Amino acid sequence: NPDAVTVVQGDSAVVPRGVGTFGSRSTTIGGSALLTALERVKAKANRVAGALLEAPAADIVWSDGRIHVRGAPDRALTFTEVAAAAYQPAKLPADVEMGLDAQAVFRLSGLVFPFGAYAAVVDIAPDTGATSVVKLVAVDDAGRIVNPLLAEGQVIGAAVQGLGQSFVEQVVYGTDGQLLTATFADYALLRAERSPEILTEFLETPSPLNPLGAKGIGEAGSIATPAAIASAVLDALRPLGVRHLDLPFTPEKVWRAIRDADRT
Structure with missing residues (x-):
């Protein structure tokens, strides 16, 4: 649900580093870094959801704003529920750290020209x-x-x-x-x-x-x-x-x- 997402932009004080946007790099580099960070968050959310739903993380799927076990859409959680559980140590697997956040740095392997x-x-x-x-x-x-x-x-x-x-x-x-x-x-x-x-x-x-x-x-x-x-x-x-x-x-x-x- 896009309405549940708040994007904070224009403030380099809230990110690890910020060198500006130039050379048509916002989507190419910044967007790729964002995608990488989101994939890491999703992978961790799958592990948290798997623990809550008693299923392997590989069997967790996302659809229609819900997180559920593959083939069992009735066993579903909202992202809010999974995010809340990520900050409750008692609900987490022993090898999963508390929290649901990620950082990523993306570096191009070569120049990209439109x-x-x-x-x-x-x-x-x-x-x-x-x-x-x-x-x-x-x-x-x-x-x-x-x-x-x-x-x-x-x-x-x-x-x-x-x-x-x-x-x-x-x-x-x-x-x-x-x-x-x-x-x-x-x-x-x-x-x-x-x-x-x-x-x-x-x-x-x-x-x-x-x-x-x-x-x-x-x-x-x-x-x-x-x-x-x-x-x-x-x-x-x-x-x-x-x-x-x-x-x-x-x-x-x-x-x-x-x-x-x-x-x-």
């Missing part, structure tokens, strides 16, 4: 250089997807960040060397209402390097989106002889490229 392919359709107004994104398609292979809703939200959010990098975000300095875009009042960020249609799709090829089969998906959208936008913009300008433009593709920059191409 894969993806992004495509964009853009429309450029020649008179102004304004570029609009008609559609952005994101296809990612991030291994086994643990939470599809969160994965989709991560891709869309990162894609919007990549769109911001493509069109509006830039660090601007004045002629005197002073930074002009140091606050949110000056630094342009893409707003939700300006975001285009973003289609997402996932291909699941499990990684063999962790028990979850995950590959991570944190940076996929923000890395691939600017490349897809650049390819689309330059494809649109290629007939004019434009082969390269630096990000961001501001209207002025695109308009100047079109103007200069017309002059030649």
